[in-house]
Amino acid sequence: MTGKNIIRFVVLVLLQVLVLNHVSLGGYINPYLYVLFILWLPFNTTRAVLLISAFLIGFTVDIFSNTLGLNAAASVAMAFARPLVISMISTSSEFEPGSRPSIHSQGVRWFLLYTIILVLIHHFVLFFLEIFRLSEFLSTLMRVGLSSALTIVLVFLAEYLTVRKK
Amino acid sequence: MRNLYLFFRKYYFYFLFLLLEVISLILLFNYNEFQNAAVYTWSRQVSGSFNSMFRNITEYFSLRSTNRILTEEIAQLQARMPEAFYKADTNTFFINDTLYKAEYRYISARVISNTTNKRNNFLMINKGSLNGVQNSMGVIIGNRLVGQVVGVSRHFSWVMSLLNKDSRVSAKFKKNNQLVNVEWDGGNYRYGTVKEIPKHFAIVPGDTIITSGNSEIFPEGIMVGTIHDFHIAPDENFNSARILFSTDFNSLGYVEVVLDMMRTEKEEVKTSFEGTEE
Numbered sequence: 001m002t003g004k005n006i007i008r009f010v011v012l013v014l015l016q017v018l019v020l021n022h023v024s025l026g027g028y029i030n031p032y033l034y035v036l037f038i039l040w041l042p043f044n045t046t047r048a049v050l051l052i053s054a055f056l057i058g059f060t061v062d063i064f065s066n067t068l069g070l071n072a073a074a075s076v077a078m079a080f081a082r083p084l085v086i087s088m089i090s091t092s093s094e095f096e097p098g099s100r101p102s103i104h105s106q107g108v109r110w111f112l113l114y115t116i117i118l119v120l121i122h123h124f125v126l127f128f129l130e131i132f133r134l135s136e137f138l139s140t141l142m143r144v145g146l147s148s149a150l151t152i153v154l155v156f157l158a159e160y161l162t163v164r165k166k
Numbered sequence: 167m168r169n170l171y172l173f174f175r176k177y178y179f180y181f182l183f184l185l186l187e188v189i190s191l192i193l194l195f196n197y198n199e200f201q202n203a204a205v206y207t208w209s210r211q212v213s214g215s216f217n218s219m220f221r222n223i224t225e226y227f228s229l230r231s232t233n234r235i236l237t238e239e240i241a242q243l244q245a246r247m248p249e250a251f252y253k254a255d256t257n258t259f260f261i262n263d264t265l266y267k268a269e270y271r272y273i274s275a276r277v278i279s280n281t282t283n284k285r286n287n288f289l290m291i292n293k294g295s296l297n298g299v300q301n302s303m304g305v306i307i308g309n310r311l312v313g314q315v316v317g318v319s320r321h322f323s324w325v326m327s328l329l330n331k332d333s334r335v336s337a338k339f340k341k342n343n344q345l346v347n348v349e350w351d352g353g354n355y356r357y358g359t360v361k362e363i364p365k366h367f368a369i370v371p372g373d374t375i376i377t378s379g380n381s382e383i384f385p386e387g388i389m390v391g392t393i394h395d396f397h398i399a400p401d402e403n404f405n406s407a408r409i410l411f412s413t414d415f416n417s418l419g420y421v422e423v424v425l426d427m428m429r430t431e432k433e434e435v436k437t438s439f440e441g442t443e444e
Contacts, residue, residue: 047179051182055186065213069192139352140285
């Protein structure tokens with residue numbers, strides 16, 4: 001289980017810094033697919049591990065893209081919100097030990113809601129910290145929305161691609 | 167004591183969250199303070215060598231456009247060679263060292279990482295303090311403006327591109343030396359904003375904007391761009407206009423760092439004046 005997560009960590013960081021950081025649709029829409037790592041952590045991950053591993057992946061992406069602290073702050077905020085979001089949108093609090101959030105086990109609606117909320121939190125923190133002024137509020141909000149949409153599409157793509165393998 | 171322990175145990179999630187956020191924000195804000203960039207030399211060395219490794223591979227894909235830019239530059243330089251001039255009177259053609267003292271030197275550098283899609287964009291180039299690069303030197307490509315050095319390590323430099331909220335270039339209209347400021351408001355990386363154009367001044371789309379040479383960063387006459395369109399703001403003191411940058415920031419391969427050899431002298435003049443002021 002841990003090994004699987006470490007592989008995910010490495011693959012997602014490489015994909016992010018080598019490919020996705022260079023993607024920009026329409027000039028300023030860019031996806032941050034590495035958040036998939038946080039989305040896919042198992043349900044029974046302790047909350048301390050959740051925060052620390054989110055910090056680590058954000059920090060690693062930062063080191064390679066020269067934005068020290070930026071992605072780390074956004075990832076930690078997202079990881080902090082994760083248990084809250086899960087308890088908010090789930091009807092039962094029982095999850096199979098070791099299982100991770102997926103369309104397969106929780107259904108499309110659940111997973112869509114889960115992804116949208118967490119990705120929006122992450123991108124909101126990321127883009128507003130990057131700009132750090134309110135004068136460009138609307139244009140930043142547009143960047144948050146558009147980039148989130150692209151990230152969410154990629155998350156679903158990844159989700160369906162891995163489900164087919166099983 | 168036990169209660170304190172229990173308290174921390176109960177709310178450790180919140181404390182850990184706050185701790186990690188504070189660490190991130192401290193990193194973020196100290197890092198953005200580009201004056202003391204030396205502190206982050208380590209992180210820069212890591213991302214620098216990593217990105218240059220990656221650039222070594224991707225560079226091949228842009229060879230065609232790099233070649234085109236280089237040949238254009240060669241053509242421009244050849245046009246300035248003595249051989250390119252018609253010598254009407256050979257007696258008057260000589261180089262006089264006392265008359266032409268070299269003021270600027272150029273260091274060619276390769277761009278190893280570059281963004282245009284963020285609100286604050288930076289470039290990393292593969293020349294550092296070992297090659298004579300220092301903070302707040304100008305960076306150009308050919309005769310077009312790119313940005314300004316904001317951080318230097320031994321082998322790499324960190325360049326704030328014109329596409330940055332902190333970037334502000336003192337420029338002027340080529341046709342009549344009217345001073346203006348050029349900034350970038352985000353969005354499309356091809357267009358910027360020219361601010362502080364006086365009301366009485368007529369703007370024509372296509373007007374050329376060049377650097378003013380008022381700062382010690384850029385020589386005079388580096389191309390910034392041409393006016394694309396403009397709007398007259400009746401209730402403000404100045405008009406503004408949109409400028410089409412002459413630099414294509416998305417296809418930078420090799421750039422030149424401008425080394426002003428008379429810079430210390432210029433700064434000395436300024437400080438000597440400020441010293442006697444009162």
